[in-house]
Amino acid sequence: MTDATLIPETESTYDHEKARRAVRMLLEAVGADPDRDGLVDTWERRVPDAFETLTEGFRTEEKPTMRTFPAEGSGLVIKTAIPVYSLCEHHLLPFYGTAHIAYRPGEEVVGLSKLTRYVRWQSRKLSMQERLTREIADGLQAELDAEAVLVEISASHMCEAMRGVETETETRTNVAVGEPTDQERTQFQNAIDRAEGSR
Secondary structure, eight states, rough: OGGGGOOBOEHHHEEEHHHHHHHHHHHHHHTTTTTSHHHHIIIIIIIIHHHHOOOOGGGGSSSSSOOOOSSOOOEEEEEEEEEEEEEETTTTTTEEEEEEEEOSSSEEEEEEHHHHHHHHHHSSSSEOHHHHHHHHHHHHHHHHSEEEEEEEEEEEEHHHHSSTTOOOOOOEEEEEEEEOHHHHHHHHHHHHHHHHTTT
8 A cells, every 4th residue: 555545535525623623622732722812713713724725635626627628749748836835744844845747748738727726736735745746747647648747846844944953955856657758858857947047
């Protein structure tokens, strides 16, 4: 069994009441008064609502519709500098950065905005960067029936910056699905370099 199967995507609804109780208990655990004026909305509404949004990737009904169109060529489709915000499953702290995607279409392509929406949906779960990179690549290959997919994520992890070594660094992960050619890999890397050079 792989890590990806430990918390499967579901069509179940988010349990606000359990989230409220859990946040209230956490506030009590750290010695805070959950009934203090500034904290009542924290456990009753703010944190439960935030976690509902931040875990949309577990719920298949939240997945964007990947409407496709006939492909008019066989060259790579490349989308760079897609924002990524996710939660580390080890400490429930954010990791964030950018994703770069390229795919060689089969018979169909998808609207470019859908790539951004798909990355956002996949990112909204408890995960690890390595797994998230793989899930985006495998998911896009399945959704688009693409002949090859390349995904790179560059991210900083708050579990490193706020605790542990307390240093913010950048982690890069890469996944290729299918058999991208050396030329396609070079084209993808050049697009990443241009995107990062313009920041």
